[in-house]
Structure formats: C-alpha cells, structure tokens
Amino acid sequence: EIVLTQSPGTLSLSPGERATLSCRASQSVARNYLAWYQHKPGQAPRFLIYGASNRATDIPDRFSGSGSGTDFTLTISRLEPEDFAVYYCQQYASSPISFGQGTRLEI
Amino acid sequence: QVQLVESGGGVVQPGRSLRLSCAGSGFTFSGYSMHWVRQAPDTGLEWVAFLSNDGSNEHYTDSVKGRFTISRDNSKRTVYLQMNIVRLDDTAVYYCARGDGPGNWLIDSWGQGTLVTVSS
Numbered sequence: 001e002i003v004l005t006q007s008p009g010t011l012s013l014s015p016g017e018r019a020t021l022s023c024r025a026s027q028s029v030a031r032n033y034l035a036w037y038q039h040k041p042g043q044a045p046r047f048l049i050y051g052a053s054n055r056a057t058d059i060p061d062r063f064s065g066s067g068s069g070t071d072f073t074l075t076i077s078r079l080e081p082e083d084f085a086v087y088y089c090q091q092y093a094s095s096p097i098s099f100g101q102g103t104r105l106e107i
Numbered sequence: 108q109v110q111l112v113e114s115g116g117g118v119v120q121p122g123r124s125l126r127l128s129c130a131g132s133g134f135t136f137s138g139y140s141m142h143w144v145r146q147a148p149d150t151g152l153e154w155v156a157f158l159s160n161d162g163s164n165e166h167y168t169d170s171v172k173g174r175f176t177i178s179r180d181n182s183k184r185t186v187y188l189q190m191n192i193v194r195l196d197d198t199a200v201y202y203c204a205r206g207d208g209p210g211n212w213l214i215d216s217w218g219q220g221t222l223v224t225v226s227s
Contacts, residue, residue, distance in 0.1 A: 037214075047216065
C-alpha cells in the first residue's frame with residue numbers, strides 16, 4: 001500500500017500570496033498517477049489536478065502541479081479568497097487507492 | 108453536467124446493515140467506473156470501494172472487505188454500497204464518485220455525500 005504524507009498540516013497565508021503544498025509517497029507512484037482535490041466543509045470535493053501536473057477541466061491556471069516518483073507539489077500562484085480549503089493528494093496507480101491526510105489552507 | 112446524488116444514510120446500530128445508493132445523471136452511466144469514498148468526523152478522505160463500468164472488477168479497502176459490497180444497476184443509473192456488520196468506526200460521510208473511464212481509477216466527479224452514523 002502506498003502511504004501519502006502531506007505537509008504542512010496547516011498553512012496560514014493571505015489572499016494574493018503563493019501557496020506551496022507538498023505530498024510525499026512511501027514508494028514511487030507509477031506513471032505519476034497522482035491527483036489533487038480541494039474540499040470545503042459541506043461540499044463535494046473538487047477535482048483539480050491529475051497525472052501530477054495536468055489541470056482538470058475549468059480549473060484556473062493559478063493552480064499547478066509538479067513532481068514525479070515520490071515527491072509532488074501543488075502550487076497556487078496567487079491566492080483568492082475562495083481557495084481557502086483543505087487539499088488532498090491521492091494516488092490512483094495501485095489498489096488500494098490512497099489519500100494524504102490533507103493540508104488545511106487558512107487565511 | 109455530471110450529477111451524483113447519494114441517499115440511504117442514517118443512524119444504524121452496530122452489527123446491523125444499511126444500503127447506500129447513488130444516482131448518476133448528466134453522463135453515460137454505463138461507461139464509467141464508480142467509487143465510494145468516506146470521511147469520518149475530523150479526519151481526511153478514505154477510499155472505500157471501486158467497481159468497473161460493467162461490474163466485472165471490484166476492489167475494497169481492507170477494513171471493509173467481507174462486510175461491504177459495491178454493486179450497480181446500469182439500467183437505473185445507480186451504484187450501491189451494501190454495508191453489513193457495521194462498526195462504530197464506519198461512522199462517516201460517504202461520497203459517491205465517478206472514475207474517469209470504464210475501468211479507470213482516477214476520480215473526476217463527486218457527490219455531496221450522505222451521513223452514516225453507527226450508534227447503539
């Protein structure tokens with residue numbers, strides 16, 4: 001089973017700043033099958049990034065993903081008020097699918 | 108527009124059963140794999156189960172193997188999660204989610220979730 005560890009647990013920033021979220025895998029993620037999701041309380045999670053670096057449909061270009069193997073990063077270039085949420089990375093290369101524990105991005 | 112609507116959540120006693128349903132619309136339901144993912148109180152997301160578009164391939168997280176069963180009825184555009192012998196630690200919001208293809212693991216759409224509370 002691939003264990004994903006996200007850091008930091010909580011990130012406190014202001015609108016307009018740059019956010020860098022990290023996701024580290026316990027073993028290499030095949031084909032870089034790594035996705036990112038945004039989750040706000042009471043809402044459905046939102047699909048952001050797949051294949052480590054590809055933006056999903058209608059995702060603003062201030063969101064970008066990078067990395068390969070075991071180290072991955074989600075970057076939000078200029079934070080908007082609506083970006084404050086919890087972010088999860090997920091590997092979908094092998095069963096069981098696994099999520100990181102989440103990074104809370106707060107104002 | 109993809110829509111996934113879960114139902115069937117509620118309060119259930121330990122050791123009893125519950126069946127969750129998820130109705131899909133806005134896409135060709137029979138062409139996509141489906142997942143269940145849950146979030147226990149004050150914790151993160153946990154993948155629970157996967158089922159391919161034709162029902163031929165299913166996978167489960169270890170903690171629910173032998174207790175939960177994922178199934179689907181493509182004629183009704185619905186996926187189910189039969190939860191048997193429920194435990195206190197099955198308490199969670201359960202999300203239905205769509206895979207991005209017939210046998211694909213990547214999740215590209217989510218429902219709003221249904222709350223399951225296991226309590227005596």
